[in-house]
Amino acid sequence: MSKLATSVPRRTFVQAGLALGASQVIGAPFIIKARGEEPVKIGMVNPLTGVLSALAQSEVDGAKYAEAEINKKGGILGRQVQLLVEDSANDVGTGVQKTRKLIDRDQVDVILGDVNSGIAYAMSQVTNEKKVFHVVPGGHTDPITGTNCKWNVFRVCNTTTMDASAITPELVKRFGKKWFFITPDYAYGHTLQDAFVKALTKLGGTYDGDMLPINNTDFSATLIKAKAYKPNVLLNNMGGLTQINCMKQFTQFGMQKEMALGGALFELESIKGCPPDAQTGWWTMEWWWNQPNVPEVMKFVADYRAANNNKTPSARDWFGYVSVQTVRLAAEKAKSLEGPKLAAALEGLELPPDVALQPGKVFYRAGDHELMPNIFVGEVHPPKGDASDVFTTAELVAGEQAAGSVADTGCNMVRPT
């Protein structure tokens, strides 16, 4: 009896305490919901954990920088901008869930994301269903603005075809036509390799290659296979941390003496993660910070470094920056934040020089909603002076030339009536 009398209340008490505690934690965000003027909400879904985290973080940094800059200048349509960032954990299911959360719960006006093309595509199904304007800052697979293009989806980064066709002539000219691919086994890798193979076979080349899991860590078997194939060029198509691991093992094997190295993307974040002897090869950059002839770029880089602990902006920072600025430009032209109006306003829109941050005309092509910037083709090398000065541009290839015609992309844009 006494045991019952003492033990039951204690247990109830602990449970009640736990429930109360939990309700405080879970209930906390709901209190701040009451606001006067609602800001313009931009939801960003990006893989902040996983092998692409460094790239994702740079996009978030760029987007935040744009958010602050726009807010300083009076916001979008007179309203302040609020950026809500969610982690997709490099997992498609989570990315879809977070997109729904941002749209259903947070009522965002615009969705940005994702670095992982597979997630970006899955997200675009959700945004299309909900008629929400969607900018893909950095997911590269062709179908997003090709065979699967959608009226509400625009993309800042290049397609894999654009990158591949920009660098292929350079690699063939310099090194030869026998190539070996190391490619990640998901949408990005497949379309990138396909684009390379298409461009290479057109020039009469031959190839072999391996498809590896996206999170692969051990490349020895593939590198041995590559060594036996004796290619002119080894194309490392892996992304993020896996690319760094592959580069390290490549140099540990001493293979840089036997073959040239190259590929589509070797991003600033990844180059910095490699030891100096792995900082090599011919690659494309989708944007490069060191453009001494463009005054807007020099000012942007200086301001960006001042605002971000001296971090040099990479192409990813620029993607994030351009994505948020794109929302502003579209909203100002459309005088609205409704998905269909934003999409209509953005078709054919040319970026002003302080957003484009490069020479020439940079615009969203109306036919497939793909941004047409310059592609920076050049050589990666160990730092010269500045720690971020690891790439020298040899040539600027116009985006539209690399992309081919809209008909080539396979996009058949169906717009809402």
Add this chain to the structure above:
Amino acid sequence: MTTALVAGKETGASAEQLAAARRVLMLIAIWGALITVPLWLPLLGGYTALAGRVLVFGLAAMGLNMLLGFTGVMSFGHAAYFGLGAYGAGLTLRYLVHSTPLAMLAGTLLGGLAGTLFGLLIVHRRGVYFAMCTIAFGQLWYYLAYSWNSFTGGFDGLRDFHREAIGFGPLRLDIESGGTTFYFFLLGVFAVGVALMGFLLRSPFGRTLLAIRENERRARFLGIPVEQHIWLSFSISCFFTALAGTLYALLNNFADPLALHYSLSGYFLVMTVIGGMRTFWGPLLGAAVFVVLQDYISSMTVNWMSFIGVIFMAVVLFFPRGLLGARRRGAA
């Protein structure tokens, strides 16, 4: 608390009545809360799709719990049947017919039959060996979905399908747009699944499972065909989990290989243990806690799993019977 005290003093009959009354009250509370979700969840800052996820994961965890909590056999591979259900439904919708009920049937059969066949191979294993076999078999499906790019979409997942409106003659249930209608559709399927599960567990078959859980050797000496019962329990549990998987595919309009991955099996176990694996409704509560915490904390920090881990440890240390089990001490 006073009622509990009184119950201790009262005669057996009225204590039983009281327990029955409490059970009815609890059922009313659970179903009342579930049916009114679209009314109260937005007020708390949630959204209906979140409640849908709770139902789906809750059903999967309850399916697992039939094996874990009521038969006493540990499976680390239930994500395989969940994912097979999702892929079964998705592949049907994409390649075969545009019919939601048929897709659900196909997915449930795919996952359930895979579990049934596999169960035959492993019912003679016990403990850690059984668990290891379930992991291995689960990963097999994961890698199959991962590497069969042309058919399953590989790592990027199976896309280009969506749930279809369901027609009953002149009536039409429009679940395509999601929202409240779809939630009630999920709730309906959940209710049917849970009712069936409750019925099974209350039947002599369910009681036999309890006997096996409590003392396998004694059950064997009583002449119960233990292996056959464990196999049936595993198989039925897989059917329920696969049914939840088909709902998951409909919820996301999407199926990805991570729905087959062993880490998801681990999440199902965590949900079950947090909620209380000896209770019928525990896994649903566990799923609610897990899904809501994940949704909420992962917006603030990428280390949301650490928080789930701490809660998991706290539950194991302080409420070994789970959150729901704690209030029913003494009841088996």
